[in-house]
Amino acid sequence: MAKQILIVDDAAFMRMMIRDILSKDGYVIHEATNGAEAVEKYEAVNPDLVTMDITMPEVDGIESLRRIRELDPDATVLMVSAMGQQKLILEALEAGAADFIVKPFQPTKVLEIVHKALKDD
Numbered sequence: 334m335a336k337q338i339l340i341v342d343d344a345a346f347m348r349m350m351i352r353d354i355l356s357k358d359g360y361v362i363h364e365a366t367n368g369a370e371a372v373e374k375y376e377a378v379n380p381d382l383v384t385m386d387i388t389m390p391e392v393d394g395i396e397s398l399r400r401i402r403e404l405d406p407d408a409t410v411l412m413v414s415a416m417g418q419q420k421l422i423l424e425a426l427e428a429g430a431a432d433f434i435v436k437p438f439q440p441t442k443v444l445e446i447v448h449k450a451l452k453d454d
Contacts, residue, residue: 338362341364363378385411386413386414387425395424432449
């Protein structure tokens with residue numbers, strides 16, 4: 334069965350870019366537009382992996398990461414951040430993020446990080 338991934342980003346363009354990369358690799362994709370919606374979708378779908386933008390309105394990525402990890406301590410969440418957000422990346426890793434993807438990203442690098450996080454060698 335194909336693994337399920339929840340893509341969380343307030344920018345439709347970024348969701349589309351990640352969706353295109355991952356769906357071509359056979360993953361089933363779900364989407365959320367903010368951190369609050371991410372937590373709801375996580376509970377409903379129970380995906381194998383989440384890609385989470387750090388900076389979003391309403392509930393930011395780090396807070397929704399914390400909420401998801403409260404629901405599921407084994408949740409695999411990859412943070413997506415822009416260059417220059419090292420402090421936020423460190424905070425996310427301390428909150429339980431498995432790894433991070435830096436924007437702008439190359440498809441091969443995204444797949445490499447996702448495969449590593451899901452142990453899809």
